[in-house]
Amino acid sequence: MTMNRYWRLDSRPRGEDFASALSLQEVPLADPAPGQILIRNRMLSMDAGTRMWMTDRTDGYQPPLDLGTPMQGLVLGQVVSSRASGFAEGDWVRAFGTWSDYSCVDPLLSGAMKLDPSVADMRDHLGTLGMNGWTALWGIERTCAVKAGENVLVSAAAGSTGLLACQIARILGANVYGIAGGERKCRLLESDYGLIAAFDYKSGSVAAGLSRIEGGIHAYFDNVGGEILDDVLANMALYGRVAICGLIAEYTGGRQHGPENFDQILMKRLRIEGFFSPDFMDQGEQLTARLRSWVDAGTLSLPYDVTTGLENTLEAYAKLFTGANIGKVLVELQS
Ligand SMILES: NC(=O)c1ccc[n+]([C@@H]2O[C@H](COP(=O)([O-])OP(=O)(O)OC[C@H]3O[C@@H](n4cnc5c(N)ncnc54)[C@H](OP(=O)(O)O)[C@@H]3O)[C@@H](O)[C@H]2O)c1
Structure with a gap:
C-alpha cells in the first residue's frame, strides 16, 4: 500500500514556533475522486502569505485553515492519476495543494495549471515564472x-x-x-x-x-x-x-x-x-510570457534556497520569518 505523509495543522502557531503547531502524519494514499487529479509533489513553495492561513483571523483574504487538516500551499509536481478532463498522467502541474508527498486536488478549485516542461529550470515555475513573478x-x-x-x-x-x-x-x-x-x-x-x-x-x-x-x-x-x-x-x-x-x-x-x-x-x-x-490568475499566461522573455534574455533571475525532504519543511518555512533566505525558499521532495 502506498502511504502519503503530510503536515497537519494541529494548533495556531505562536510566532515562528511551527514545530509545536504542525506534525508530520502518514495515511494510506487515496485514489482521486471524479473531477480530481492526484499529483506527486516534487517541490513545495514556501510562501510568507500562508502564515495568515494558520491564524484564526476570519477577515483575511482567505479563511483560516481548520485545525486537524493538512497544511496547504503551492506545489509543483507530476500528475500520477487523473479523473479530470484536460489533465493526463505525466503532466507537470502547479496547484494549491498540500504540504505532503502527494496532493489530491480539484483542478478548478486549486488553480491547477499545466506547466511547460521545456523551461530549463523547473524551479522557475515557482519563482521567476510563478506566483512571485x-x-x-x-x-x-x-x-x-x-x-x-x-x-x-x-x-x-x-x-x-x-x-x-x-x-x-x-x-x-x-x-x-x-x-x-x-x-x-x-x-x-x-x-x-x-x-x-x-x-x-x-x-x-x-x-x-x-x-x-x-x-x-x-x-x-x-x-x-x-x-x-x-x-x-x-x-x-x-x-x-x-x-x-x-x-x-x-x-x-x-x-x-x-x-x-x-x-x-x-x-x-x-x-x-x-x-x-x-485576482489576476486569469492573466497568468500573458504574465508568464513576459517574465519568460526576461528570463531567457538573462535580465531576470532568482537564487533558490532549497531544502531537501518533506520532513524538513518547517525549517525551510521558518527562514521566511527569520530572514535567513535570499531569493525563493523551496522544499524539494525525494522521489
Ligand atoms: N499580494 C500577493 O498576492 C502576494 C503574493 C506573494 C507574496 N506576497 C507577499 O510578499 C511578501 C514576501 O513574501 P515571499 O513569500 O516572497 O517571502 P520572501 O520575501 O522570500 O521572504 C520573506 C522575507 O521577509 C523579510 N521579513 C520577515 N519578517 C520581517 C519583518 N518583521 N520585517 C521586515 N522584513 C521581514 C525577510 O527578509 P529580511 O532579511 O529583509 O528581514 C524574509 O526574507 C510577503 O509579505 C507576502 O505575503 C503577496
Missing part, C-alpha cells in the same frame, strides 16, 4: 504604475517577491532602492542586482537613508508594513503610489494599527492600493 510584475507595472526615471523602493527586497520586483522595476528603467535585513543582503542587492542603495532595517538606517533619495520615492512596493511604512510615507514624493503586496511584519501578531504618518497620504496626495495574485 506574477505578483512582482503586476505590483510594479500595474499597481505602482512605474515609469522610467522614477525612484522605486521595495521592502523585503532580497526575498523572492521583492528581488523580482526590484529587477522588474529596473528593467522598466526605474532607479531602484531596497530595504532588507542585514548588511550582507543590502550589499548584495547593490552589487549583483543594480540597486542604487539598499537600507538595512535591522541596523536602524532606513529613515536616514530614505531621506537622502533625491526627489523622494515615487513608488513603494511594500512587502512588510509595520514601522517601515511610516518611514517610507514620510519620504514619498508628491502623487506617489504605494502598492501593498504584503505585511509580513504583522502576520504573526494580532491586528495592527495603521501607520502613524497616515496624514502624509493627504499631504503628498498619495495613492495606496492593495493587490492580490489570485
Whole structure:
C-alpha cells in the first residue's frame, strides 16, 4: 500500500514556533475522486502569505485553515492519476495543494495549471515564472504604475517577491532602492542586482537613508508594513503610489494599527492600493510570457534556497520569518 505523509495543522502557531503547531502524519494514499487529479509533489513553495492561513483571523483574504487538516500551499509536481478532463498522467502541474508527498486536488478549485516542461529550470515555475513573478510584475507595472526615471523602493527586497520586483522595476528603467535585513543582503542587492542603495532595517538606517533619495520615492512596493511604512510615507514624493503586496511584519501578531504618518497620504496626495495574485490568475499566461522573455534574455533571475525532504519543511518555512533566505525558499521532495 502506498502511504502519503503530510503536515497537519494541529494548533495556531505562536510566532515562528511551527514545530509545536504542525506534525508530520502518514495515511494510506487515496485514489482521486471524479473531477480530481492526484499529483506527486516534487517541490513545495514556501510562501510568507500562508502564515495568515494558520491564524484564526476570519477577515483575511482567505479563511483560516481548520485545525486537524493538512497544511496547504503551492506545489509543483507530476500528475500520477487523473479523473479530470484536460489533465493526463505525466503532466507537470502547479496547484494549491498540500504540504505532503502527494496532493489530491480539484483542478478548478486549486488553480491547477499545466506547466511547460521545456523551461530549463523547473524551479522557475515557482519563482521567476510563478506566483512571485506574477505578483512582482503586476505590483510594479500595474499597481505602482512605474515609469522610467522614477525612484522605486521595495521592502523585503532580497526575498523572492521583492528581488523580482526590484529587477522588474529596473528593467522598466526605474532607479531602484531596497530595504532588507542585514548588511550582507543590502550589499548584495547593490552589487549583483543594480540597486542604487539598499537600507538595512535591522541596523536602524532606513529613515536616514530614505531621506537622502533625491526627489523622494515615487513608488513603494511594500512587502512588510509595520514601522517601515511610516518611514517610507514620510519620504514619498508628491502623487506617489504605494502598492501593498504584503505585511509580513504583522502576520504573526494580532491586528495592527495603521501607520502613524497616515496624514502624509493627504499631504503628498498619495495613492495606496492593495493587490492580490489570485485576482489576476486569469492573466497568468500573458504574465508568464513576459517574465519568460526576461528570463531567457538573462535580465531576470532568482537564487533558490532549497531544502531537501518533506520532513524538513518547517525549517525551510521558518527562514521566511527569520530572514535567513535570499531569493525563493523551496522544499524539494525525494522521489
Ligand atoms: N499580494 C500577493 O498576492 C502576494 C503574493 C506573494 C507574496 N506576497 C507577499 O510578499 C511578501 C514576501 O513574501 P515571499 O513569500 O516572497 O517571502 P520572501 O520575501 O522570500 O521572504 C520573506 C522575507 O521577509 C523579510 N521579513 C520577515 N519578517 C520581517 C519583518 N518583521 N520585517 C521586515 N522584513 C521581514 C525577510 O527578509 P529580511 O532579511 O529583509 O528581514 C524574509 O526574507 C510577503 O509579505 C507576502 O505575503 C503577496
